[in-house]
Amino acid sequence: MTMSIIRKSLYFLTFAVLAVACGSKQQVGTTDDEPILAGPVFNEDSAWAFCAEQCAFGPRTMNSVAHDSCGEWIKEKFQQYGLSVIVQKADLRGWDGTTLRSANIIASLNPESKRRVLLCAHWDCRPWADNDPDSANWHKPVMAANDAASGVAVMIELARVIKADTMQLPYGIDFVCFDAEDYGTPQWSGVEDEASWALGAQYFAKHLPAAYDGGVLLDMVGGQGAHFYQEGFSMLYAKQIVSDVWLAAADAGYGSFFLAQQGGRITDDHKPLNDAGIPTIDIIPYYPDCEQSCFGPTWHTVSDDMNHLDKATLKAVGQTMIQYLYTR
Numbered sequence: 485m486t487m488s489i490i491r492k493s494l495y496f497l498t499f500a501v502l503a504v505a506c507g508s509k510q511q512v513g514t515t516d517d518e519p520i521l522a523g524p525v526f527n528e529d530s531a532w533a534f535c536a537e538q539c540a541f542g543p544r545t546m547n548s549v550a551h552d553s554c555g556e557w558i559k560e561k562f563q564q565y566g567l568s569v570i571v572q573k574a575d576l577r578g579w580d581g582t583t584l585r586s587a588n589i590i591a592s593l594n595p596e597s598k599r600r601v602l603l604c605a606h607w608d609c610r611p612w613a614d615n616d617p618d619s620a621n622w623h624k625p626v627m628a629a630n631d632a633a634s635g636v637a638v639m640i641e642l643a644r645v646i647k648a649d650t651m652q653l654p655y656g657i658d659f660v661c662f663d664a665e666d667y668g669t670p671q672w673s674g675v676e677d678e679a680s681w682a683l684g685a686q687y688f689a690k691h692l693p694a695a696y697d698g699g700v701l702l703d704m705v706g707g708q709g710a711h712f713y714q715e716g717f718s719m720l721y722a723k724q725i726v727s728d729v730w731l732a733a734a735d736a737g738y739g740s741f742f743l744a745q746q747g748g749r750i751t752d753d754h755k756p757l758n759d760a761g762i763p764t765i766d767i768i769p770y771y772p773d774c775e776q777s778c779f780g781p782t783w784h785t786v787s788d789d790m791n792h793l794d795k796a797t798l799k800a801v802g803q804t805m806i807q808y809l810y811t812r
Contacts, residue, residue, distance in 0.1 A: 605635025
């Protein structure tokens with residue numbers, strides 16, 4: 485997830501105002517009773533293993549051997565489950581002038597279908613743990629078990645179970661792993677440049693391989709204690725998709741994870757997609773009581789590792805997405 489210090493303060497302020505305005509608002513489906521499941525079962529153990537396999541490469545920072553090796557693994561994993569894969573390569577310019585060898589990985593289910601839906605997450609790692617409570621770690625890379633690997637892992641598991649399902653979806657899905665998302669300006673740099681984030685998604689939005697009905701971005705979807713609020717840009721550009729996904733969560737029995745309260749506007753990979761005319765929502769957590777970060781205590785720290793993931797969160801997001809895809 486990407487956010488400048490200024491943007492973060494606005495995020496806190498937005499939520500503080502909304503907490504008062506929505507304090508008495510009734511939430512949808514928070515009891516998790518009587519789930520009405522559609523589609524196959526999402527396997528959280530499998531998703532967990534896919535997170536671990538990515539982390540086994542080490543931090544997948546731009547231009548590194550770990551990054552390139554993991555990219556090949558992601559490509560081969562989607563191919564293993566019967567999807568067609570293309571890699572959208574580009575040399576992109578980082579905030580510090582570094583040339584970033586970027587690779588958006590696009591895995592297509594039902595590639596012959598002209599009606600398509602976009603599911604996406606980023607797969608690169610933050611090169612700097614610039615939000616770590618220990619300043620000695622600010623120039624160390626982040627393992628990014630949650631802030632990267634979790635979204636990719638959920639998508640791979642979705643591809644696996646949907647491809648194997650006997651009930652074929654009447655449309656196609658492009659699972660897109662965006663690169664160069666987390667190379668944005670570090671807090672210690674003294675530079676504020678919102679355009680330095682989500683570089684792979686920006687490139688994708690300018691070189692679309694297909695037309696899409698809409699999209700869902702999965703960002704940090706495996707953290708301990710995560711709850712998902714309705715993000716502001718999502719409500720502005722893709723309110724119907726927000727409504728459909730949150731209803732799917734309630735029907736699948738995961739309404740307690742997906743709270744029917746609006747959140748702040750987040751600069752993330754979905755923003756350039758919406759700017760390009762693809763209504764896309766961001767499923768991203770919010771921790772209102774966390775002093776370290778509103779995105780949770782491990783965000784952009786060296787503690788974003790496998791020890792701080794929760795299979796229950798992976799399950800809630802994964803099964804919700806199956807419910808949405810099979811009922812949309």
